[in-house]
Amino acid sequence: MVLLGETFPNFIAETNIGEIDFHKWLGDSWGILFSHPNDFTPVCTTELARVAKLFPDFQRSGVKVIGISCDSVESHRKWIEDIKAYGELSECEFPYPIIADKSRKIAVSLGMLDPAELDSNGLPVAARAVFIIDPKKIMRLSILYPATTGRNFDEILRVIESLQLTEKHKVATPADWKKGQPVMVLPTLSNEEAKATFGDTIKTVSVPSGKSYIRIVPQPTNAENN
């Protein structure tokens, strides 16, 4: 199983739009690979419709999105019509591909299977996994949800925004942070380094320990070099 900071493994996969080489398909983009237990199930339909609605936001952030389950290409193609109808999506093409991992090879190799959820043949189906992969193919986030809990894809977009910001600037984003809100100076930066980088914009929160580790600055913009 791949761990945070490791290279995400490549694979060849069947999808509703044809065969893909995963790394080639990603190219130089960020990527989100997310699995669902079964086609034609209610929670999965809400999730794939939500991702389709958010697709322009992922595109603006330079992120390619791809789904995966152990169902067939034919099943995906038929189910996509239901997702489009449920999500009141336009008649145009479904915006992202879905991998058909009938052999379960990819799901097994990525540790996606949920032993508690079995299909009609008694075989385990995929859990609700999400992997975020950066342009160097390094895995930057991994989450695994149970079949009965639909995911919050606004949160996945929020993580992408945080990862892309913290890649460029010496900051980290606090709990519930949203794009545009203040951020925290990295704890690895000394006060001198922080002052040199962020100047007088730093607000240090006073705490009983007397330590000055909670240092808040406005969110840096791309034009700034900090």
Ligand code: BEZ
């Ligand atoms: C669903 O998508 O609704 C679902 C799928 C598998 C187990 C439970 C719920």
